[in-house]
Amino acid sequence: MLRVVSIVILLALSIVNLKAQPENLNLEKNREETTSDIIYKHDGTKIFVDIKRICLNDIYYINRGENKTSKIDKRLVRKVIHKTGSVEIFNEKAQHIRKVGDFRKIKVTKNPKDVKDLVEVGKIEAKAEGRNRGNSTVKSLERTATIILKRKAALVNANIILITKKNNQVAFGEAPTVTLYGTAYSYK
Secondary structure (H helix, E strand, O other), X not given: OHHXXXXXXXXXXXXXXXXXXXXXXXXXXXXXXXOOEEEEEOOOOEEEEEEEEEOOOEEEEEEOOOOOEEEEEHHHEEEEEOOOOOEEEOOOOOOOOOOOOOHHHOEEEOOHHHHOOOEEEEEEEEEEEOOOOOOOOHXXXXXXXXXXXXXXXXXXXXXXXXXXXXXEEOOOOOOOEEEEEEEEEEOO
C-alpha cells in the first residue's frame, strides 16, 4: 500500500513538473525579450538585438553574442520595441524598394537616332569642377561628369543617356568646369 501511495505521489509530482516546464520556457522567452530590443520586419520576422543608433535611413544594431555592428534599412522595419518597453513605429505598410541598376551598364550617346523608340525617363545634368593646381584637363572633367550622369541615370532606372548639351568653362586663373546636360531613356 505504501508503494502504491508513493508511486501516485511521484506521478503527481512529475505531472506538475511537466505542466510547469512550458511556463518556465515562457519566462525564459520573456526575460530574453526584456533584455534586448526587438526589431519587427514587414515579413513577420523578429530580430532580438541591441540597438546602437537610429539614423535617417538605417538602424544600427548588434546581434546578441556578437561584437559586429550591423545595419538594416528602415524601410524594411515595421516597428521596434525597445528594452525600456517604448514602441517606435516606422512603417505601417511595407514600402516598395526600387532596385537601382548598375551605372556602368548605362550607355551614353550623342546621336538622337539611338534613342528614337525608347521611353524618356527624365532630364539630368552633371557638373565636374577641376582644381586650381592646373592638373585637371577638360577631357578628365568630361569623363568625371559622364560618370556622374550615369549614376544619376541609374537612380531613375534608365538604360541610355542622350547628351543634349556640353558646357566647358576654362578661364585663366580659374578652375575649369565641365557641365553635361542629357536626357535619360529606358527600354521599357
